Amino acid sequence: MLLRTLAETTLDESSPLRSALTFVGEPLIAMLAGFLFALGVTVIRGNNQGEETRRSMTASLQSIASILLIIGGGGAFKQVLQDSGIGDAIASAAEGTHMNLIVLGWLIALLLSLTTGSATVGIVSATGIVAPLIGTGGGLEASLLVIAIGSGSLGLNYVNHAGFWLVKESFGMDLTQAAKTQTVVQTLVSVLGLGMALLLSAFV
Numbered sequence: 001m002l003l004r005t006l007a008e009t010t011l012d013e014s015s016p017l018r019s020a021l022t023f024v025g026e027p028l029i030a031m032l033a034g035f036l037f038a039l040g041v042t043v044i045r046g047n048n049q050g051e052e053t054r055r056s057m058t059a060s061l062q063s064i065a066s067i068l069l070i071i072g073g074g075g076a077f078k079q080v081l082q083d084s085g086i087g088d089a090i091a092s093a094a095e096g097t098h099m100n101l102i103v104l105g106w107l108i109a110l111l112l113s114l115t116t117g118s119a120t121v122g123i124v125s126a127t128g129i130v131a132p133l134i135g136t137g138g139g140l141e142a143s144l145l146v147i148a149i150g151s152g153s154l155g156l157n158y159v160n161h162a163g164f165w166l167v168k169e170s171f172g173m174d175l176t177q178a179a180k181t182q183t184v185v186q187t188l189v190s191v192l193g194l195g196m197a198l199l200l201s202a203f204v
Contacts, residue, residue: 101141102148102201105130106194109152117160119153126152144197151193157186 004025011018023029043053099107105126113122126149134142157164158179168178 100198101130101133102145102197103194104133105145106148106152106190106197109149110155110190113153114156114158114160117162119161119163122153123149141201144201148194148197151190151197153190154193155187155190156183158183 002025003021007015007018007021007025011021024033039053039057108129109122109126111122112125113119116122127146130145130149134145159165159175164178164182167173167182168175173181
């Protein structure tokens with residue numbers, strides 16, 4: 001992926017070398033190449049027989065298969081929520097409110113992230129709504145608004161977030177434990193981020 005970045009910044013778009021490095025630098029291709037390289041080294045340099053290598057690979061797949069399936073299910077649920085239009089409904093309702101801009105950006109990002117299961121959707125949508133309201137303020141006010149929106153997108157990380165399931169399954173937690181750790185910690189980070197943004201805004 002580093003070679004892809006260098007190629008895109010230094011080589012001409014018509015260069016065959018750039019096209020080749022861009023293809024090799026695609027995340028899926030790069031990960032596949034890394035896997036094949038590691039497998040080759042294991043087979044050639046290791047002392048394991050072919051059957052032992054196969055059993056080892058099967059065992060490693062078993063440990064991550066459930067995580068991949070759950071993350072995929074979470075992503076599907078997120079898409080259902082997005083297609084339902086709930087994000088647009090929240091955005092439309094927020095445009096008519098009259099509150100502190102930092103709090104508004106944080107709240108919109110929080111609600112959209114919660115309802116769609118995507119922090120990215122929360123950030124992008126909240127930014128699109130509140131950016132025109134900054135006016136000529138810019139500077140520190142805009143920076144604090146960015147912090148508030150980013151913080152809002154982290155809060156209430158629960159079952160419709162793929163990241164919630166990744167943490168839960170990776171650490172072998174049950175749903176209650178994951179909620180008490182992942183959800184609570186993420187929400188605390190979100191609230192503290194809003195608090196610091198509001199505190200700093202007093203000096204703007």
